Amino acid sequence: MTQDAEMDALVRARIRGLRLAKGWSLDDLAARCYLSPSTLSRIETGHRRIGLDQLTAIARALGASLDSLVETAGEEVVIKPxxxxxxxxxxxxxxxxxxxxxxxxxxxxxxxxxxxxxxxxxxxxxxxxxxxxxxxxxxxxxxxxxxxxxxxxxxxxxxxxxxxxxxxxxxxxxxxxxxxxxxxxxxx
The missing domain is CATH 2.60.120.10 (Jelly Rolls)
Incomplete structure (x- = not known):
């Protein structure tokens, strides 16, 4: 998997994870970000590219920043003294x-x-x-x-x-x- 594909998968997983953490269905999130449930489903599953305008609307609806959706996952897990x-x-x-x-x-x-x-x-x-x-x-x-x-x-x-x-x-x-x-x- 390329680095771009890994980042793309991470963003999609974050969107889905935040949606589920809020207890929202695809319909609930779709209504909040003015996308159709089928478009949102295809975005979450990787069957549709995510446009910046869509990502912005999704982030706003989820109460997240764009940065938090796209930041790299390379954070330190073990903290050294x-x-x-x-x-x-x-x-x-x-x-x-x-x-x-x-x-x-x-x-x-x-x-x-x-x-x-x-x-x-x-x-x-x-x-x-x-x-x-x-x-x-x-x-x-x-x-x-x-x-x-x-x-x-x-x-x-x-x-x-x-x-x-x-x-x-x-x-x-x-x-x-x-x-x-x-x-x-x-x-x-």
């Missing part, structure tokens, strides 16, 4: 939306304590959010020291000088970072 021993951090990027407005979800294992050096305290536009899975995190936020225990979460403006680290042993967190937070916290 990125070790930064000099910083005492190991990260697993769980989800990443590219671009300046995208968000990144990452799991972090932190083994070093927070640096109290004022030069090491970061400032960048945006907000950071994390929840502690295990261990304890010491969050230095301006002049304040905040201890975040397992099961607790923290959210704060990153325009306040901040640093965080493990307290009393390794800690693991799940964090959601905007573009500036990703660049600051996940890259060396």
């Amino acid at each position: 990125h070790h930064q021993p000099e910083r005492g951090i190991t990260t697993w990027v769980l989800d990443h939306e590219p671009g300046g407005k995208g968000m990144t979800v990452a799991r972090m294992r932190i083994t070093r304590p927070a640096s109290r050096d004022p030069e090491a305290m970061g400032v960048h536009p945006g907000r950071d959010w994390f929840t502690v899975l295990s261990g304890r995190i010491e969050l230095l936020l301006g002049e304040r020291t905040i201890i975040v225990e397992a099961g607790q979460a923290a959210a704060f403006s990153t325009m306040t000088p901040h640093a965080f680290g493990a307290l009393g042993g390794p800690a693991e967190v799940i964090t959601i970072l905007d573009h500036d937070g990703e660049r600051t916290h996940l890259t060396a």
Whole structure:
């Protein structure tokens, strides 16, 4: 099967899968995207080429974007850790939306304590959010020291000088970072 044929089959399977997930018959989707049920059936089964105008109407009716219907399926299934021993951090990027407005979800294992050096305290536009899975995190936020225990979460403006680290042993967190937070916290 050629790459174009694989992509074509994937798009058709996504259309059918989304339709079935909504509990819609061919008639239901056809009525929503102003196509005949037989045309929609031939599109889903590969007996008719999909025109851009048809794909746009189908995506809109399904509440999906064109991008989500045609994106490649080459996503990573196994997420490998990125070790930064000099910083005492190991990260697993769980989800990443590219671009300046995208968000990144990452799991972090932190083994070093927070640096109290004022030069090491970061400032960048945006907000950071994390929840502690295990261990304890010491969050230095301006002049304040905040201890975040397992099961607790923290959210704060990153325009306040901040640093965080493990307290009393390794800690693991799940964090959601905007573009500036990703660049600051996940890259060396």
